[in-house]
Amino acid sequence: MAAxxxxxxxxxxxxAGTGRSVALKFAKTYPVVLLARNPQNYESIVQEIKAxxxxxxxxxxxxxxxxxxxxxxxxxxxxxxxxxxxxxxxxVGGRFVTxxxxxxxxxxxxxxxxxxxxxxxxxxxxxxxxxxxxxPSSPHPPSLIITGATASLRGSAKMASFASxxxxxxxxxxxxxxxxxxxxxxxxxxxxxGVIDIPRTKDWPINGGAPDGKIxxxxxxxxxxxxxxxxxxxxxxELDCRxxxxxx
Amino acid sequence: MAAxxxxxxxxxxxxAGTGRSVALKFAKTYPVVLLARNPQNYESIVQEIKAxxxxxxxxxxxxxxxxxxxxxxxxxxxxxxxxxxxxxxxxVGGRFVTxxxxxxxxxxxxxxxxxxxxxxxxxxxxxxxxxxxxxPSSPHPPSLIITGATASLRGSAKMASFASxxxxxxxxxxxxxxxxxxxxxxxxxxxxxGVIDIPRTKDWPINGGAPDGKIxxxxxxxxxxxxxxxxxxxxxxELDCRxxxxxx
Amino acid sequence: MAAxxxxxxxxxxxxAGTGRSVALKFAKTYPVVLLARNPQNYESIVQEIKAxxxxxxxxxxxxxxxxxxxxxxxxxxxxxxxxxxxxxxxxVGGRFVTxxxxxxxxxxxxxxxxxxxxxxxxxxxxxxxxxxxxxPSSPHPPSLIITGATASLRGSAKMASFASxxxxxxxxxxxxxxxxxxxxxxxxxxxxxGVIDIPRTKDWPINGGAPDGKIxxxxxxxxxxxxxxxxxxxxxxELDCRxxxxxx
Amino acid sequence: MAAxxxxxxxxxxxxAGTGRSVALKFAKTYPVVLLARNPQNYESIVQEIKAxxxxxxxxxxxxxxxxxxxxxxxxxxxxxxxxxxxxxxxxVGGRFVTxxxxxxxxxxxxxxxxxxxxxxxxxxxxxxxxxxxxxPSSPHPPSLIITGATASLRGSAKMASFASxxxxxxxxxxxxxxxxxxxxxxxxxxxxxGVIDIPRTKDWPINGGAPDGKIxxxxxxxxxxxxxxxxxxxxxxELDCRxxxxxx
Numbered sequence: 001m002a003a004x005x006x007x008x009x010x011x012x013x014x015x016a017g018t019g020r021s022v023a024l025k026f027a028k029t030y031p032v033v034l035l036a037r038n039p040q041n042y043e044s045i046v047q048e049i050k051a052x053x054x055x056x057x058x059x060x061x062x063x064x065x066x067x068x069x070x071x072x073x074x075x076x077x078x079x080x081x082x083x084x085x086x087x088x089x090x091x092v093g094g095r096f097v098t099x100x101x102x103x104x105x106x107x108x109x110x111x112x113x114x115x116x117x118x119x120x121x122x123x124x125x126x127x128x129x130x131x132x133x134x135x136p137s138s139p140h141p142p143s144l145i146i147t148g149a150t151a152s153l154r155g156s157a158k159m160a161s162f163a164s165x166x167x168x169x170x171x172x173x174x175x176x177x178x179x180x181x182x183x184x185x186x187x188x189x190x191x192x193x194g195v196i197d198i199p200r201t202k203d204w205p206i207n208g209g210a211p212d213g214k215i216x217x218x219x220x221x222x223x224x225x226x227x228x229x230x231x232x233x234x235x236x237x238e239l240d241c242r243x244x245x246x247x248x
Numbered sequence: 249m250a251a252x253x254x255x256x257x258x259x260x261x262x263x264a265g266t267g268r269s270v271a272l273k274f275a276k277t278y279p280v281v282l283l284a285r286n287p288q289n290y291e292s293i294v295q296e297i298k299a300x301x302x303x304x305x306x307x308x309x310x311x312x313x314x315x316x317x318x319x320x321x322x323x324x325x326x327x328x329x330x331x332x333x334x335x336x337x338x339x340v341g342g343r344f345v346t347x348x349x350x351x352x353x354x355x356x357x358x359x360x361x362x363x364x365x366x367x368x369x370x371x372x373x374x375x376x377x378x379x380x381x382x383x384p385s386s387p388h389p390p391s392l393i394i395t396g397a398t399a400s401l402r403g404s405a406k407m408a409s410f411a412s413x414x415x416x417x418x419x420x421x422x423x424x425x426x427x428x429x430x431x432x433x434x435x436x437x438x439x440x441x442g443v444i445d446i447p448r449t450k451d452w453p454i455n456g457g458a459p460d461g462k463i464x465x466x467x468x469x470x471x472x473x474x475x476x477x478x479x480x481x482x483x484x485x486e487l488d489c490r491x492x493x494x495x496x
Numbered sequence: 497m498a499a500x501x502x503x504x505x506x507x508x509x510x511x512a513g514t515g516r517s518v519a520l521k522f523a524k525t526y527p528v529v530l531l532a533r534n535p536q537n538y539e540s541i542v543q544e545i546k547a548x549x550x551x552x553x554x555x556x557x558x559x560x561x562x563x564x565x566x567x568x569x570x571x572x573x574x575x576x577x578x579x580x581x582x583x584x585x586x587x588v589g590g591r592f593v594t595x596x597x598x599x600x601x602x603x604x605x606x607x608x609x610x611x612x613x614x615x616x617x618x619x620x621x622x623x624x625x626x627x628x629x630x631x632p633s634s635p636h637p638p639s640l641i642i643t644g645a646t647a648s649l650r651g652s653a654k655m656a657s658f659a660s661x662x663x664x665x666x667x668x669x670x671x672x673x674x675x676x677x678x679x680x681x682x683x684x685x686x687x688x689x690g691v692i693d694i695p696r697t698k699d700w701p702i703n704g705g706a707p708d709g710k711i712x713x714x715x716x717x718x719x720x721x722x723x724x725x726x727x728x729x730x731x732x733x734e735l736d737c738r739x740x741x742x743x744x
Numbered sequence: 745m746a747a748x749x750x751x752x753x754x755x756x757x758x759x760a761g762t763g764r765s766v767a768l769k770f771a772k773t774y775p776v777v778l779l780a781r782n783p784q785n786y787e788s789i790v791q792e793i794k795a796x797x798x799x800x801x802x803x804x805x806x807x808x809x810x811x812x813x814x815x816x817x818x819x820x821x822x823x824x825x826x827x828x829x830x831x832x833x834x835x836v837g838g839r840f841v842t843x844x845x846x847x848x849x850x851x852x853x854x855x856x857x858x859x860x861x862x863x864x865x866x867x868x869x870x871x872x873x874x875x876x877x878x879x880p881s882s883p884h885p886p887s888l889i890i891t892g893a894t895a896s897l898r899g900s901a902k903m904a905s906f907a908s909x910x911x912x913x914x915x916x917x918x919x920x921x922x923x924x925x926x927x928x929x930x931x932x933x934x935x936x937x938g939v940i941d942i943p944r945t946k947d948w949p950i951n952g953g954a955p956d957g958k959i960x961x962x963x964x965x966x967x968x969x970x971x972x973x974x975x976x977x978x979x980x981x982e983l984d985c986r987x988x989x990x991x992x
Contacts, residue, residue: 066354101427102376106314109369113361117412121357128350141988155422164365167419168412174403175411179349181988197977212977219978226970232988233941233956234963239983244885244925244976389740429740445729460729467730474722480740481693481708482715487735492637492677492728562850597923598872602810605865609857613908617853624846651918660861663915664908670899671907675845 013092025221027054063119085130112165261340273469275302311367333378360413383432509588521717523550559615581626608661757836769965771798807863829874856909
């Protein structure tokens with residue numbers, strides 16, 4: 001087993017919530033690559049990590065574009081050519097479209113799959129060879145962790161776009177867990193069932209305004225780290241998380 | 249309630265198995281439109297239906313092409329301008345790709361969503377307004393019936409393409425059931441868990457070669473007809489079907 | 497295949513709703529045995545069946561009492577010694593207790609399992625040998641059909657008693673489907689997700705009082721008959737049913 | 745928030761595997777009460793905990809006997825009258841009966857519910873008031889953690905007894921999570937899908953004898969501790985765990 005300093009991690013889909021918290025958490029152990037379409041989404045996080053002594057780079061990436069993903073991973077290989085990949089987190093939300101089906105354009109419908117199907121395919125194609133390569137030496141089983149949602153299990157009215165994307169993501173994740181688990185790569189899927197507590201949701205009247213009624217993104221980051229550090233004799237494929245006051 | 253002769257039905261995805269049986273079954277009551285990419289897939293069925301006194305037309309359609317679907321429904325509107333749509337069946341299988349994930353091309357991965365996500369979106373956009381229009385007069389609640397598979401519930405190893413498409417289809421179907429059910433349209437999803445008994449599968453050693461060890465497509469057609477004839481006070485959203493000897 | 501007149505059926509758990517409708521439906525083809533704890537629950541149904549030319553008997557039975565079940569099946573064997581059992585329906589609801597967990601007595605908690613676990617065990621032990629015996633000759637695969645509920649899939653707050661019984665019933669039904677399906681007996685489970693339309697629920701403000709907003713028990717009976725008549729190449733193990741306006 | 749030393753924990757169902765590991769894990773922070781029918785099952789664990797500087801007591805308890813549970817909790821109250829209950833783990837396996845249904849006695853069938861339904865009811869009735877009492881002061885949300893199994897989700901052939909018990913346990917756990925979660929008590933259910941690595945299973949040819957092909961009970965203990973330490977803004981209600989090579 002090699003020192004953690006020989007490894008790095010990647011977080012795709014960073015913004016004010018889960019992505020930032022996950023990046024900060026994993027940065028305590030590994031250098032982190034942050035992917036987001038818009039550099040504004042990762043720049044301050046890169047600074048934050050550096051300020052606390054960690055190592056991070058951001059790469060502007062559209063995960064649903066093959067060319068963009070290829071470019072990002074070329075850069076990653078250059079930057080971390082001496083390191084192996086210990087953990088890859090797919091936290092791409094995608095556009096959340098909710099409207100009556102007959103008003104939903106094809107482009108809007110497909111946006112769910114673009115982000116959560118095609119985007120995840122491209123990301124997984126890029127990271128799985130690197131994760132496999134890290135199996136013999138990684139301090140913890142190399143991990144591919146996926147952010148799901150309520151809509152991963154339930155196709156609600158007016159949510160065909162988002163739910164079809166999240167269902168497709170879960171299907172693909174399950175398939176990868178079954179194929180790559182026996183090779184030592186841990187593929188896990190987290191069902192986030194609730195609203196994340198970020199500045200944008202500050203005034204949303206969730207769960208009657210109960211204290212802690214929104215999900216702490218730091219707690220999600222803890223769960224992802226816990227998943228990453230599970231030994232191969234005990235892989236969790238799926239867990240849910242929701243605030244104590246959430247109806248389910 | 250109007251006579252059944254004022255109504256028609258559409259089956260998308262016809263071939264030697266489920267599509268043919270469903271078309272023959274519904275043709276006993278309604279004229280049927282058969283959609284398939286390749287006219288060879290419907291021509292003999294159209295003949296069969298006509299030979300037994302029914303009415304059927306076939307339209308070469310690629311359900312994942314907006315233009316092709318638009319053309320098909322223009323033709324349908326012309327042909328059945330005096331009739332309302334009582335039932336629409338989405339039975340598009342799509343290409344069944346099974347290969348190790350790292351050998352799966354993007355185009356192969358997307359084929360699952362093309363057929364079962366995008367194709368269903370286009371079909372549903374075209375039929376739902378017609379089904380809604382039939383609610384007040386249809387002899388049975390106008391129905392949109394969807395063919396699912398084992399892979400609708402389970403992402404098996406090496407099945408990321410097919411499973412992501414079937415998961416997306418199920419998500420979209422659930423969403424439509426929740427949105428359009430209260431308007432009187434019955435959206436149902438059948439989980440076909442087994443191999444269909446057709447000439448192509450004749451020699452497959454399924455279930456140890458047990459008699460009736462493959463699913464009779466006529467029996468599937470009966471289940472779709474049963475779903476269609478349920479009253480609105482008792483809609484089945486999902487049922488499974490498998491041979492008595494199938495492991496599950 | 498023998499004539500239907502050589503067969504009979506049993507319905508356990510009859511009252512004003514599902515049980516009565518199922519009995520009337522199956523009585524059109526087979527003589528029916530009605531089991532209920534209280535003869536008042538079956539007497540008028542027996543009359544109704546006889547009045548329309550069918551054959552029915554009622555036997556006062558407590559399905560959670562081994563002795564009572566033994567007595568009932570002795571009587572059944574005597575009455576139908578020349579007939580084989582084509583269909584057995586387990587429709588025992590049990591007491592519906594809903595209260596805060598800390599106010600729930602052990603006796604109340606156990607009532608769910610008594611009705612839906614133990615009672616079903618006793619019933620299944622009695623009917624399965626008879627159903628197996630009918631496999632070679634029955635006009636349709638001999639069937640054991642089970643009435644489930646929303647609570648078969650979901651343990652709601654304050655519903656620990658009912659849900660634990662319905663979960664146990666579903667578990668046992670699945671186990672029997674997997675064991676006896678390959679022997680030719682069809683074990684099916686119906687998820688009734690809604691309020692049944694009976695005199696007692698007439699004024700319940702269900703689904704905003706929408707017309708047909710409660711489930712027609714005759715429609716449930718139709719679904720049970722449909723399940724019974726499926727061929728062995730197409731067994732449905734589980735279907736749901738709910739009114740078109742039901743939230744789910 | 746009070747110091748951890750003002751709190752204690754209870755593990756019901758201890759033996760060579762999960763129970764022992766969970767007790768050792770929680771004993772690092774809290775005194776632990778060990779419940780098992782047979783003192784032989786906890787005596788050496790109590791010694792182990794004491795030897796490493798922890799505090800533990802064992803109480804011979806039959807969790808499916810009301811009187812036995814009452815006695816145990818009297819003793820617990822006496823022993824820990826100044827402490828509050830931070831965590832209660834229900835890890836009672838029960839007798840694992842697997843036989844053809846028609847050879848299964850009523851007593852054998854009921855054994856599943858006795859252990860996992862009735863036993864859990866009695867345990868939950870005893871611990872929930874104590875957990876509620878600890879909500880304001882506990883360092884982590886007071887937790888009730890339940891050990892499930894593959895059979896919690898699947899009624900396999902010849903497993904009616906065990907599966908009906910585990911389904912009932914899951915139903916009751918869900919119901920409690922929904923009722924007590926909003927009051928601040930964390931009710932979580934772990935799906936253990938695989939064989940535990942203990943002396944008794946040493947030579948079982950699980951997963952082709954792959955290294956780490958059985959579940960480490962210490963890893964399960966880590967997952968229970970992780971569940972216990974989640975904040976109330978992020979409760980996991982259910983997670984699965986299985987070895988990397990397990991088929992699922």
